[in-house]
Amino acid sequence: MTARRVFVPVLLFLAALGLWEIGVRVFSVPAYILPPPSRILATFVGQFPLLLGHAGVTLAEILLGLLLGGAGGLGLAVLLFYSDGVRRAVEPFVIASQMVPVFAIAPLLIVWLGYGLWPKVVVSALIGFFPVAVNALDGLRSTRSDMVDLFRTMGASRRQTLAKLFLPAALPSLFSGLKVAATLSVVGATIGEWVGARRGLGYLMLQSNARLRVDLVFAAILMLTLIGLSLFAGFRIIERRMLHWAAHGRRFG
Amino acid sequence: MRSPVTLEVDSVRKAFDVRGVRLGVLDSVSFVASDGDWITVIGPSGCGKTTLLRIIAGLLEPDAGSALVHGAREKRLGAAALLPQSDTLLPWRKAIDNAVLASEIAGVPRATALAEATGLFERFGLSGFESMYPWQLSGGMQQRVALMRTFLSGRSILLLDEPLGALDPLTRASMQEWLLSVWNELRKTIVLVTHDVEEAVVLSDRLVVLTPRPARVLSEWSFEDLPRPRVRTDLAFMRRRAEILGVLVGGTS
Secondary structure (H helix, E strand, O other), X not given: OHHHHHXXXXXXXXXXXXXXXXXXXXXXXXXXXXXXXXXXXXXXXHOHHHHHHHHHHHHHHXXXXXXXXXXXXXXXXXXXXXXXXXXXXXXXXXXXXXXXXXXXXXXXXXXXXXXXXXXHHHHHHHHHHHHHXXXXXXXXXXXXXXXXXXXXXXXXOHHHHHHHHHHHHHHHHHHHHHHHHHHHHHHHHHHHHHHOOOOOHHXXXXXXXXXXXXXXXXXXXXXXXXXXXXXXXXXXXXXXXXXXXXXXXXXXX | OOOOXXXXXXXXXXXXXXXXXXXXXXXXXXXXXXXXXXXEEEOOOOOOHHHHHHHHHOOOOOOEEEEEEOXXXXXXXXXXXXXXXXXXXXXXXXXXHHHXXXXXXXXXXXXXXXXXXXXXXXXXXXXXXXXXOHHHOOHHHHHHHHXXXXXXXXXXXXXXXXXXXXXXXXXXXXXXXXXXXXXHHHOOEEEEEEOOXXXXXXXXXXXXXXXXXXXXXXXXXXXXXXXXXXXXXXXXXXXXXXXXXXHHHHOOO
């Protein structure tokens, strides 16, 4: 069953690559327009040290952005969960902030924070925090009320109830948010680098594009994809380990 | 000579607004429990038994009348341990960590709490299952862990809301016997809610029979003339059971 589940998408992927390879060769598409997959793979392998160097920078931006966005999203969710006043005051701004295209803020962030790591981290965090906040708040709110009552009869303080009941109950939802944030933060870091950078995969893509090195652009895209997939898979593994209880029987909360 | 009164429910009345309609749940319910008493409350489904327990636990305030725990109307919340009707083990905690939840919240040092709980695991027929998660335990075992959590709460009054309701008849009968022996050993004041007359006669010192909603006390029974352990096939036992059933079905005392 598992073998088959992997087999079919892999087959489809290889077929698409084959079609691409044949098409490019049959119609003699120049490599600066669309290189064949074989050439992209060769570039990926040949330029691997270069790619790895830029990937390290981008990965650092992504991880810091995720950390910041995740912590911010969770913190905001807890705040909104506990205080109706804060929710009424802040919620419109939180939603409005999602209507502002990140592309529009990125140049400003470069002006404010310079060409280094931080504007990319901030862009990445800005994109990632919303799904985390929304999902975490959902999870906090879905905690069963009979459990909350039980904690009250035990004389639990607010803080104890948060740490021992609400947060664990919200973990499955929090992870859903983090997985979305992980994929978005890759986009965020790349956008940040497009607007202004001296290093990173986004920077490499722009440079290569300008020099008609489309193969290197694709190699960088492949690297970004691998980073995104690894992040997603990493969260899945942590989730399975931490949330084995949620996979059994009915879902809690 | 009687033990001091620990629980006094006096003419408690409670109504709820359900979609704009005033729904009387408790009309006038009164009973007292002395230290170490086992009081059972029985009545037709939906007659407000759970509401009564929630009022005693301090989760709700009565509209009229009073509920006094240890002689005080205030600070009921946290004075009695509640075992809710629904399954309320925390799925992310092992059996032993669920059992010590109340002690943990009360700030009992972990080593002390664990030592106390470990001793009880054998008594509750759960030795060897300390490190299992709730989903790994059968329904009867989960219920015993929940009962153990209630017993370990350090409270002298236990409010049990149909703790054996979801179990099959065989498990239920052996759990009743076992519950009785645990109670004999630990001597707590118990208020048990059930809809099983036989269970009430097997277990309790006294029985409070409620009318359909809005509930009043239909009749009160004492089983002090039936020596424990009570045998279900005993003539006196069966006669008492039939009398109570007659009252419950007929609605007059």
